[in-house]
Amino acid sequence: VYQAEFLLVCLGTFLIGGYQASAMYYRYTALEAVRDDQKGRAAALVVGGGVLAALIAPEIASYTRNMVAIPFAGSYLALAGLATIAALIMLMLRDGGVPAKTRTGGAVMLELLRRPRLRGAIAISAAGHGIMILVMTATPLAMKFCGFDVDTAANIIRWHIIGMFLPAFVAGPMIDRFGARLMAVVGALALVFSVVFAVSGISFSAFLISSFLLGIGWNLMLLAGTTLLGEGHDASERGHAQSLMELGNSITGTVASLVAGALIAGAGWNIINFGVLPVLLVAIFLMWAGGRKPVTQGV
Template sequence: MSASLAADKCNPLHVDVSANVIRWHLIGMFLPAFVAGPMIDRIGPRRVASVGALVLAASVAVAVSGISVSAFLVSSFLLGFGWNMMLLAGTTLLGEGHDASERGHAQSLMELGNSVTATLASIASGVLIAGAGWVPVNYGVLPVLTVALLLMWRGYVARQATSRA
């Protein structure tokens, strides 16, 4: 995780800081699972994914605001929270896009893609932090979030047009 590496780089010899960054990231990743499902049922997966993307953008804003311990803790928590919302909403959307007979295969391919992407990102995080720095790595997330939000908006508009027809 690049946040714990950056926290260690900015606060050397404080292993507790890096451990707390990871701890708060994990809390952010799994605590929202208790409310994400009901939120998806109530407001829909696209809206929940959009909330997740906005939370990830807030994580970037906090991360680039400074190198204080609190900035690392809050940004890591928000990163996990946004990830959880987008993952659960994305899983729901994946299921909606496939027949029942295809869902298991589609889910397994998505999980493989997520795992490979997470592994490559983890391996690359040290190189990215050392080469580009903490702030540019965070800003690099924004174009991806923009594309995700545009795709969700496009899906929302398409669904509205279909429901009116």
């Protein structure tokens, strides 16, 4: 930005994307640092940190935007500073160790996907993530078509973000107490009620409540899927399993963001929301089908 070189800005943004992708692994790092009965709370606290980010990030961006002579160059410097702080914190964490790998490559990935437990965990996480991205991206467009201004849509998205991260502080203990599968169902029900409110009308309150519930559903399904993932693999397969879950989240999120605009223009707001329901049913079925299997090595 300081050099006014567009290609360098694109390259820098590409690297920021890699940084953000690696940040999704922070919750796995937390799982390696605690006992089995604390895993839900550990993952939840990491995700819950998004509340702090939602509160301070706009202020940091506003304060640093004109910190140097070139507008927004200071914001990128602030981002570099925050990433440095994150790296220092990572160095202070207990090392979970690198497990001995007996096998590597795509064959391991295919074998993992054949396991019902792991497949169900990935389905729950990917479904919740894809649905959230799809509806969240479509919401401001739908509000514009309904006559709301940009500031009103921004306020709705703000409450959606609060719904995404604030429940993590209670979702973690609930997962540890009642089990990840039950909490995944609760998350799916939150998304069902989000659909109910979304199609109930075009009022401000309908958009607000549906967006807030959308965030809650995403939170519960992501945390439940992350916790369930550990049941479907051993330590030597940990990296492959985590990569599969993140790949599933990335694919569904990317597809959802790409099709949201076309769907809202071609099919409409109600069709988008009703389309959420069969995806939820398939994800819940895969999760419960895998959960009925006895817990044995490689299942």
